Amino acid sequence: MPPEQPQESRRAQILLGIACASAFVWLVHSFAVRNLLLAIEQTAHKLAR
Amino acid sequence: MAAGLYLLASACSAWLASNFFRTVSTRTVRYLAAMVLWAAFVIVPVHVAAALQMAGWISAIRLWPLAAAQLLIVVLCVLGSSRLVTAHHDKGSRSDQPVPLGTEENWKYSFPAYLLVCSGVLAASYAVFYANLASSYPTGWDALAYHLPVALRWIQTGTMRIPTYGAWQYALPGNAEIGMMLLLSTGRQWLVPSVNLFATLTMTGAVCLIGRRVTRRREAAMAAAIVALSLPIVEFQTFSAYVDLFGTAFLLASLALFLYRREPARERTTAFNGPTRSSARMLLLSGLACGLAVGTKPVFYVYAAVLCVGVAVTLIWESGRHWRASLAGICLFALAVLVPSLFWFGRGFVQTHNPVFPLQVKVGSHVLLQGFAPSEITRNEFSDKFVRRRAEWLIYPWTEWFRNPGDQLIPYSEGSGLGAAFAAFVPLGVFWAGYQAARGRGALILRILIPVGLGLLALWWIGLQRMPRFGLPLWLLGCVFAVPLFELLDRSATRGFRFLLVACVVATCTISLFVPLRELAARARSHAWRRCDVYVYPHFFDELPRGAGVLNDTGIEEANFLLAGEKLTNRVVADFEVQGPITSQFLQEHRIDFIAEAVSEKDNAPGMHKIVQVLAPTVEVWSEVKGAKRWRVLKVETSQQQHAASAP
Numbered sequence: 001m002p003p004e005q006p007q008e009s010r011r012a013q014i015l016l017g018i019a020c021a022s023a024f025v026w027l028v029h030s031f032a033v034r035n036l037l038l039a040i041e042q043t044a045h046k047l048a049r
Numbered sequence: 050m051a052a053g054l055y056l057l058a059s060a061c062s063a064w065l066a067s068n069f070f071r072t073v074s075t076r077t078v079r080y081l082a083a084m085v086l087w088a089a090f091v092i093v094p095v096h097v098a099a100a101l102q103m104a105g106w107i108s109a110i111r112l113w114p115l116a117a118a119q120l121l122i123v124v125l126c127v128l129g130s131s132r133l134v135t136a137h138h139d140k141g142s143r144s145d146q147p148v149p150l151g152t153e154e155n156w157k158y159s160f161p162a163y164l165l166v167c168s169g170v171l172a173a174s175y176a177v178f179y180a181n182l183a184s185s186y187p188t189g190w191d192a193l194a195y196h197l198p199v200a201l202r203w204i205q206t207g208t209m210r211i212p213t214y215g216a217w218q219y220a221l222p223g224n225a226e227i228g229m230m231l232l233l234s235t236g237r238q239w240l241v242p243s244v245n246l247f248a249t250l251t252m253t254g255a256v257c258l259i260g261r262r263v264t265r266r267r268e269a270a271m272a273a274a275i276v277a278l279s280l281p282i283v284e285f286q287t288f289s290a291y292v293d294l295f296g297t298a299f300l301l302a303s304l305a306l307f308l309y310r311r312e313p314a315r316e317r318t319t320a321f322n323g324p325t326r327s328s329a330r331m332l333l334l335s336g337l338a339c340g341l342a343v344g345t346k347p348v349f350y351v352y353a354a355v356l357c358v359g360v361a362v363t364l365i366w367e368s369g370r371h372w373r374a375s376l377a378g379i380c381l382f383a384l385a386v387l388v389p390s391l392f393w394f395g396r397g398f399v400q401t402h403n404p405v406f407p408l409q410v411k412v413g414s415h416v417l418l419q420g421f422a423p424s425e426i427t428r429n430e431f432s433d434k435f436v437r438r439r440a441e442w443l444i445y446p447w448t449e450w451f452r453n454p455g456d457q458l459i460p461y462s463e464g465s466g467l468g469a470a471f472a473a474f475v476p477l478g479v480f481w482a483g484y485q486a487a488r489g490r491g492a493l494i495l496r497i498l499i500p501v502g503l504g505l506l507a508l509w510w511i512g513l514q515r516m517p518r519f520g521l522p523l524w525l526l527g528c529v530f531a532v533p534l535f536e537l538l539d540r541s542a543t544r545g546f547r548f549l550l551v552a553c554v555v556a557t558c559t560i561s562l563f564v565p566l567r568e569l570a571a572r573a574r575s576h577a578w579r580r581c582d583v584y585v586y587p588h589f590f591d592e593l594p595r596g597a598g599v600l601n602d603t604g605i606e607e608a609n610f611l612l613a614g615e616k617l618t619n620r621v622v623a624d625f626e627v628q629g630p631i632t633s634q635f636l637q638e639h640r641i642d643f644i645a646e647a648v649s650e651k652d653n654a655p656g657m658h659k660i661v662q663v664l665a666p667t668v669e670v671w672s673e674v675k676g677a678k679r680w681r682v683l684k685v686e687t688s689q690q691q692h693a694a695s696a697p
Contacts, residue, residue, distance in 0.1 A: 005541075012541030015481060015534060016549070023473035023553055025447050032281075032449045032466065032560045035458040039563060042458070 051112035052231040056091065058119040063087035065126035069330055077254050077261075078309045078331075081302055084251045085338045088224075088299065089389055092341065094118050095227045096392035099209040103396065109207025112234060161268055163547035167275045167554045174558040175278075178288045181565035184572065186583050187241045189463050192290030193584075193607035197241065198623055199223055200230040201613055205620055211400045216625045217407035217421045222393035224344040225292040233617065238580075242288045248298035249287045253278060255301035256525060260532045262308045263492045269535035272550060276474060277528040279554045281466030281561045282518060288565075289463045296345035297521040300352050303338035306331055307360055308494065332378055335360070336385025344390035347408050348519050351508060355501065357386065423514070432515035435465055442515060446472040459564050464518045468557035471524070473549060478531025491533055502526050584611045585676035590645070591615040598622065598640045602631065602663070603647035603680070612645055633665040636685050643670075644683040651677060 027033055063086040070082040098110045098118075107114075187197065195218035202219065203209055203226070211220045228244035256277045260270030277283060286294040310331035339356055342349045361379050368375035397406035401419065409420035434452040436442055441450070446467045451460030460466060467475075479499070485491040486499050506523055513519040538546035572578060581588045586608065590599065595618040601608045602624065609623040622639045629635075631644065644663060663683065671682035 008537065009541045012537050012546075015477065016538055016542040016545045018477055019473045019534075019538070019549060020545070022447070022477060023469055023549060026469050026472040027556070029447050030449045030469075030472070031451065031454075031460050032468075033556075035454060035460060036560045036563055039458040039567075043567065 051116045052234045055112065055116040055119050056231060058116065058123050059090035060087055062090045062119070062122045062126045065123070065130045066090075068130045070334075075258070075261075075309065077258050078306070081251065081254045081258065081305060082334055084247070084254065085299065085302055085306070085334055085341070088228075088247075088251075088341050089337050090119070090122060091231070092224050092227050092344070092389050094122070095230075096389070100392055100395065102208055103210060103399065110203065110209070111207065112231075160271075161547075163551055164268060164271050164275065166551050167272075167279075170551075170554050170558050171275065171278050174562050175284065175287065177562055177569075178284065178565050181569050182239050182242060182288045184239075184569065184578065186238050186580055187290045189289040189291055190607060191463075193610040194218075195221075195606075195609065195623070195625070196223075196226055196290050196292060197229060197233070198609040198613075198621065200226045200233055200241075201610070201617055201621075203230050204234050204617075209396065211396065211406070212626070216623070217426055218623070218625050220397070220401075220407040222344045222346065222390070223292075224341055224389060225295040225346075228295075229290055236616070238617070241290050245287050245289065245291070245294050248295040249278070249283065251302050252283070252294065252298035252525065255298065255305040256529060258305035258309060259301065259494075259526075259529045262494050263529065263532040264536045266536045266539065268539055269532045272535040272539070273528045273532050275550070275554065276470045276531065277525050279468050279470045279557045280524060281461035281468050281557065282464065282521065282524070284561050285461060285463045285466070285564075286518070286521075291463045291518070292345050293348070293463075293518040293521050296342040296349040297525060299338045299341040299345070300349060300356065300522050301525060303335045303342065303356060306335035306338060307356075307363075310335065329378070329381060332360075332382050333385045336382040337388060339382075340386040340389040343386060344393050347405065348513060350405070351512060352505065352522050353386070355505060357382070359497075359501065423512075427514050427516060429514055432517075435515075435517060439515075442510075445517075446476060457564055457567060459560060461561050461564065464516070466561075467517075467524060468553070468561075470550065470553035470557060471528070473553050474534060475524075475527045475531050478534035479527055481534045481537070482530045482532075485533055495530065495533070498526065499530060502530065580615045586611045587671060587673045587675055587680045587682070589671045589673070589682055590619060593619050593643070596620055598642045600627070600631070600636070600639070600641045600644045602627065603645050603678075605647055605678075608645065608647070631663045631665060636665050641685055644685065646681040646683065647678040648681075649678050650674065 063083050066086045067079055067083040070079050094115055095110070098107065098115055101107045102110050187193070199219060199221075200223070209223075225244055225248075228247075229241050232240045232243060253274050256274045257270050260273040261267065264270060283294060310328040339353050343353045360382050364375040364378040364382075365372075368378070394404040398404040400406070403410065403418035403420050405418070405420070407421045407426065409416060409422050410418035433439070436445060436448070436450060441448060449460050449466055451462075451465055454460050461468075479502075482491065482495055483499050486496040489496075502523060506520075509515065509520045509523060517524075535546075572583070575582070577583060579588070579591075581591055584607075590612050591614045593599070593614060595616075597618075598620045599612045600622045601612055603612075604624070605611075606624055609621055609625075612621045613619045620640075622641055626639070627635075635641075636644075644667060666686040667683035668686060669681055670684045671680070673680050
């Protein structure tokens, strides 16, 4: 195994961690997600009525 | 029929002309070449016809003569193509002979499963959008307020002149609207957004190609294309009649074709020894693509100017002492840029003495060329509806806030939304690419493009009023900048990366899909399939006699297209053509038979402007409540109108 491979793997893990964190922030913070849930709820209410 | 023949013939011409690029070994480059040529073959003959009409050589732009001209172009392409084949047979050893597609192009055998899943999810999502469109009519504020009215006006009047009253909406360059005009004339209005579907396919090829210049790992370039396709702003524009995606696609195609003007294999092994025939053709094609973008919208002047400077600097730098070769290359590129854009500059100059009309040109407070200030066309505060305060632009990918999301609540539309995949990977990818570039690593092209992209981002903030859709080329370039990150993650954090990418694409598509699914379900539930039900306007306008003049005084800008009726036979005078009170003289000048008014049942309803007072004798012939608005139709008294059409 070339010596740079473990270092590259470590970097990749860190970057993947940041990407996951970024996706998580989007999930909890984006109004697209919040409003989708709200829209589903409203639609369900309308259908129930 | 004529429009269908015209489009088919231009496709044949493009396919035949793409034979001139048989010297290129990359399948995607040939595909991109064919797309650019097709767009040019569709647009340039219409420019020529419009110029002839303006010069008084022909009375009007008509589709059958255009279709005949297109057939002539096909014949010329057949002749040119057969001569090319003969020449290749005669000179089998030339360097310009066709080369087989590279073995690397056998992607079928190496297309990884996670990319297949992402592609499948995207394809399903796009298919639902398409089904929604096919059962409906084109939507979108800009599209209905002026893009489609412009295209319709060209069909109805047979001219592309700027009207004398100089409304900026009728004075914008309109390469994309030419395609819309042709598709509108087929009578199937839902086909109009096909112009943007074509642009999306071009954009995907361009992103893949630029990505391939950055990495040796094809999967990374494909991941960039998938992230680009998952952008809600791209997905919504694909099925609308907006023009930003069209311009962006050809701008990126221009960059991609320029990067591929020399075969990658030859570039590594040979020193510069003047432009080959193949590289000159690619340069020509790149210029054509850039010109298509320039002729789409003034926003692209900024991007195209930067691209042109980049091309010139690269050609000079590459040729070293061979300054004649670089000059020839620059002239060739500039000439190609002008082919699909010169008409718009010429029209502006002839009619207003300002080639870039409707844009005003001024230095300090001194106006050099009359026109409209950019803030008069797009208000500076307009972009504030996407953020609560301007500092929030820094975190926009993670907020995706929208001031008035409407009843559907989803903040995604033709003008907003970047999605989960963008938020997760692109800002980080740009940072990683920048870090690599600062350390002198990574592809040279990336080291050049990153500072240029950052400079353009500043320009978008200052000069382009921070409109998300005006920055579309930057968001898509951002996807390309993320390619080194995709490459690293796919190589060293394979499972986690693949799972995250698929999850992000699925999440974004689910949110985007909610909009067409809800629209489809609502229409199916209320059986609202007719045009007047989809757009919510009185059926009265669908039954007017052909050529009836209708003035849009509803205060609803979208009604500029709606009032044309089911068969698009009404001659609508748009709301922006009304400059003051509606007088008898105005009605006579514009040959108006009916005036449409709408008053909201609620006070201060959004999207309604104040209606203009009518100072002429009229009689009410229709009144109806539709979409929480009371619509009134006033018939202009026959004493005012000699040719007045009769009410249905």
